[in-house]
Amino acid sequence: MQEEVDLILDDAAETMQKAINHLEAELVKVRAGKASPTMLDGITVEYYGAPTLINQVANVTVQDARTLTIQPWEKAMLPKIDRAIMGANIGVTPQNDGVQIRLFMPPLTEERRRELFKKATAEGEQAKVAIRNIRRDAIEQFKKLQKEGLSEDAVKDAEKAAQDLTDKHIALVEKHLAAKEKEMMTI
Known part of the structure; x- marks a missing residue:
């Protein structure tokens, strides 16, 4: 049973990383006044x-x-x-x-910078939602394993591990958004 829990957690971590990679690709497309x-x-x-x-x-x-x-x-x-x-x-x-x-590329006005940052923030929110959905799916799989005989303590530990993964990846999203905001707001 523990192998199945580890497999679910590994799959969740991999999928969360894909959400981060997608966010990075989308943030690159949001123009910050520089040609790219x-x-x-x-x-x-x-x-x-x-x-x-x-x-x-x-x-x-x-x-x-x-x-x-x-x-x-x-x-x-x-x-x-x-x-x-x-x-x-x-x-x-x-x-x-x-x-x-x-x-x-025309120099960005303050209003346009804020508008672009809103777009970047929306991308960040989509990434956070995706990460939370991955956590939810993992927890549902743990509950199914509990019905198949996994102990309640093991399920609680697995849920905590899934939450830790989620917190780590959401912190990465915040870090990317902060870096993008800094890049966009510097003239």
């Missing part, structure tokens, strides 16, 4: 009839702290990439010079 190729993650263009990520049809590079350049491998992709960026509503207007597209 990850801003374009998830934006697709029509490429020979298939939706394709921009970084798979063009070179995306950081020219300087506030400028991102996109140079498509095929010139015919310029207008499609331009439209896709406009449609994604990332807060930047693409500048198409016929050879490449430049994205100039």
Whole structure:
């Protein structure tokens, strides 16, 4: 029975770490005034009839702290990439010079910084909810094991271990949000 408890806890820890990894990926997409190729993650263009990520049809590079350049491998992709960026509503207007597209990151206003931080906070809340749901599922599995013969003390210990895992991962979420807030609020 103890092996099953350990297996449930290991699975919960692994799934909670996936929630943290997802949060990190989402926080990278929230722009903090600096140019980053990850801003374009998830934006697709029509490429020979298939939706394709921009970084798979063009070179995306950081020219300087506030400028991102996109140079498509095929010139015919310029207008499609331009439209896709406009449609994604990332807060930047693409500048198409016929050879490449430049994205100039405007300096963020205080209001825009707060708005972006609200978005980051919402991502953090989603991660916390996911972590708590993982804890709930683990506790339900412990209760099923109790019905199959696991002692009440062992169930209480397992629930405490699941709670400790949850607390640890929620603290990580808070740490990531604090770092993002610091990054966003510095000018």
